[in-house]
Amino acid sequence: MATQTPAEAMRQAGEHWLANCAPHAKSVHRRWEAGKLAAVPSGRHWDVVEAPLVRSIEIMPQIRVGALGPVLACARSGRAWWLVPLEAAEQCDDIPDVTVLPSGTPLLCPPPLRALDGRTWLVRPDGSGQLTDSLMLGAAFGPGGLAEAW
Template structure:
């Protein structure tokens, strides 16, 4: 059944601007599908779901950016800046996908195909800070003092 929810929130509008064809992204969302958004101004850091949720508990709100979850795949994707490719390279639990990789996302307003935004984009372009994500993925107590 097609969604009746308009996709005009700042977060969905921001995501659509990163699609190669924003009109197609919106049409896919209207059909309750996942739109391919190519990582151009940000990257997607893929991490197992339970590891991501543990890290989330260690991150202060100001250091958290958008977080997409797919429980059926046991997978989470953090939206991170391009610098994350280097900053997260040595963390085995993280796969940072390259620029132009298509992340298939639901709109911010509702889940689609089992995926949902645990922390939705707000339209501002705020991303997860990779240094803090790296620290949150490490042993307990390794977060910088300013993270608290």
């Protein structure tokens, strides 16, 4: 029996976690196996904050280790989607250039270790369930953060 590499273990854990955030995990896995994006709705396990991609990349270092969760990016649209704790997205409602997506919004996701259709994970789901701290995200984008100086 072959020993699993750490990267393979992370891939499997991240895929399992993300697929199980959808109502039908098997459907998510089938889409990924077919080389397609899978729709995983927000509002069951996490909420989504949408932001400009370039600004998102710039502020990522401002968020401390242990407070940074999965971040999905799309180079084509120039957008990024931050996975944050349920109802915690309210803390980002009044931040310019940041949109809190309504609960139930489907997020079109590639598998954690592969890019598809211009989408890739800047911070990959690793199976731990770690989400981005919305207070830190709001502070990074808000007044005095990098977003204001941009």
